[in-house]
Amino acid sequence: MVAEHGLPETLITNGEDRIRGIAEQFGMDFRGVTVTRDTTLQMTPRGDLETVWGADRVPDEIVVFVTEMPRLFAVRGGLGGGRRTRDSVVLAELDRERGAAVISLPALGPSPRRRLGNLIATVVSSLRDSSTESFERSRGLLVERDGETEYVVAPGITPRMRLTAGMVRGNRPWRLIPTLTGMTAAAAAAASFGVYFSTIWSMANALSPWRLAAISILSMVLATLWLIVNNRLWERTTETYRPRARLYNMATVCTVVFSAAVLYVGLFVAVLIAAMTVIDETFLSSQLGFRAGLGNYVNLAWLATSMGIFAGALGSSADSHDDVLRATYGYRERLRRRAAKSSHSGAMSESH
Structure with missing residues (x-):
């Protein structure tokens, strides 16, 4: 488990016993919680996430990152999928090749503790079995694929209201x-x-x-x-x-x-x-x-x-x-973009 500093850190640290139980349920070891005070999830110019997991995957390892960043995904609809419907709320993003997932905490609402535990269990089950059945059994959830990433989305007005309430909770x-x-x-x-x-x-x-x-x-x-x-x-x-x-x-x-x-x-x-x-x-x-x-x-x-x-x-x-x-998400995203720009600039200078 990897958690951002702040509310994700608090919830994950306080819920270690439940997470350890989830790991044992799937015959896995729980290594503990890593808390990141720096920007581990950075923003691309398009607004996508850049996950810093490392290039190589450890066999049978699953890494779940909990972030306070809200995520949206435009689900295609209409004939031939040519029309974009309203942006849907993203609960989680899965990268099966790396055995990694990102959970968006605000999407779980203002009281996310119970939903977070359930979602972690579902994410681990999906990555472990390499299938989407765990999410498809949940009412109101869809799994959309974009490149190498699978997005677990919840379309509709109620999930957006829950996301907004979760963001207000995150703003404290x-x-x-x-x-x-x-x-x-x-x-x-x-x-x-x-x-x-x-x-x-x-x-x-x-x-x-x-x-x-x-x-x-x-x-x-x-x-x-x-x-x-x-x-x-x-x-x-x-x-x-x-x-x-x-x-x-x-x-x-x-x-x-x-x-x-x-x-x-x-x-x-x-x-x-x-x-x-x-x-x-x-x-x-x-x-x-x-x-x-x-x-x-x-x-x-x-x-x-x-x-x-x-x-x-x-x-x-x-x-x-x-x-x-x-106390605003826009300010924290600007910090992420600034950190991403600095890291890219540093990489360019080292290559030269």
């Missing part, structure tokens, strides 16, 4: 939140106005729940757009990069929305507690002109939080661009 959006110190500080400062200014109290309780909800959604949309545009997170769709760029952009939007939503909820709770602590219920009732209750405090915190998120988006300009950028 909860780690993005602590890096948004500028956004958090600006949002908290702006939201505090709602606690201390009676004009905001009256406005919040004069607005209907539908209008407050619309303001919340608008603030979230603007915060998301600002974070993406200001940090240049949007991937350009070139001719050879378009399918993956769309996929990366969708995962980036979901990641940023998740982070903004968590920040919104946390700020809302903080403002609500602050409002109930600072503003006496009798004083709030005198300002509103009617008896105030918990619902009035909620409306106040609701509007103040939306105001804070508006201001927080602008405050995100002070956050580290690199920290925000690391």
Whole structure:
């Protein structure tokens, strides 16, 4: 087993006992897990994978590489296979000549632990028996061949949704939140106005729940757009990069929305507690002109939080661009391409 540093490493290392059981099931020895911190899977200019297994295959050895890279494959359809259908999600890529396979972890969804174990067993069985029956028995999976590589694909909308959710999980959006110190500080400062200014109290309780909800959604949309545009997170769709760029952009939007939503909820709770602590219920009732209750405090915190998120988006300009950028697949792919280019350049210089 070979795993990339990060989530693949965590899942494979924690699942060593199950993998050892899979190996014993096929009468094989489990040598252990090799973790790669460098870029072992590199990108070609076309976007294919270059696996670094070595030229020679060890007899009866099977190498399974688990990567966080999402993979797509355009399945041919129509008469004569001349028309390309929508890109399908790739779960695994098999190279029988080398006895090697690559498993794409994001394709297994946000909770991949169980699916990963099942897929490893199926991959080992397929490579061991030199057949595709193990995959053909699985509902919804197809095996497509392109040159020396066999692609295990899952067509349809549901696998793409699962892939997107897996990519968001791989981006670890909860780690993005602590890096948004500028956004958090600006949002908290702006939201505090709602606690201390009676004009905001009256406005919040004069607005209907539908209008407050619309303001919340608008603030979230603007915060998301600002974070993406200001940090240049949007991937350009070139001719050879378009399918993956769309996929990366969708995962980036979901990641940023998740982070903004968590920040919104946390700020809302903080403002609500602050409002109930600072503003006496009798004083709030005198300002509103009617008896105030918990619902009035909620409306106040609701509007103040939306105001804070508006201001927080602008405050995100002070956050580290690199920290925000690391939470995107496009950035990690650019690192792969850079590493591939460097390795090719180094090989050329050595040959001369």
